[in-house]
Amino acid sequence: MKKSVKKLLEKSDHALEVAEALYRQGYLTDAASKTYYAMFYAAQALLKSEGIEVGKHSAVESALGFHFAKTRRLDPKYHRMLINARKIREIVDYDIQEEPVEPEKTLRLEDGKEFVATIKKMLKAN
Numbered sequence: 001m002k003k004s005v006k007k008l009l010e011k012s013d014h015a016l017e018v019a020e021a022l023y024r025q026g027y028l029t030d031a032a033s034k035t036y037y038a039m040f041y042a043a044q045a046l047l048k049s050e051g052i053e054v055g056k057h058s059a060v061e062s063a064l065g066f067h068f069a070k071t072r073r074l075d076p077k078y079h080r081m082l083i084n085a086r087k088i089r090e091i092v093d094y095d096i097q098e099e100p101v102e103p104e105k106t107l108r109l110e111d112g113k114e115f116v117a118t119i120k121k122m123l124k125a126n
Helices: 003-024 028-049 057-069 076-094 109-125
Strands: none
Touching: 003 028, 003 109, 028 057, 028 076, 028 109, 057 076, 076 109
């Protein structure tokens, strides 16, 4: 495994650990944001393992869809998961709302864990 891929997976694992800690402490919006970043880093790792270099959030999302979901190398539900996670992250990080968003109802930590585990499994199989 390339060093850069391994580093991205380490960042993904760290983001999940932080998300879990934040969630347990009741910081739900922060946990949702970190869960997204765990997924984002894992997606980058998968793309990088194939020599696909993208950094922008929308580019990672698009490349994952084109190279993996569309070709069915990755179940399209994971591409949809990443798309939804980014939307939620943008809401919790940037929108100012009168009532707090309840990300635990829309972006679950378990989804992030499943996404990351699936990407890791794909990388180990290669």
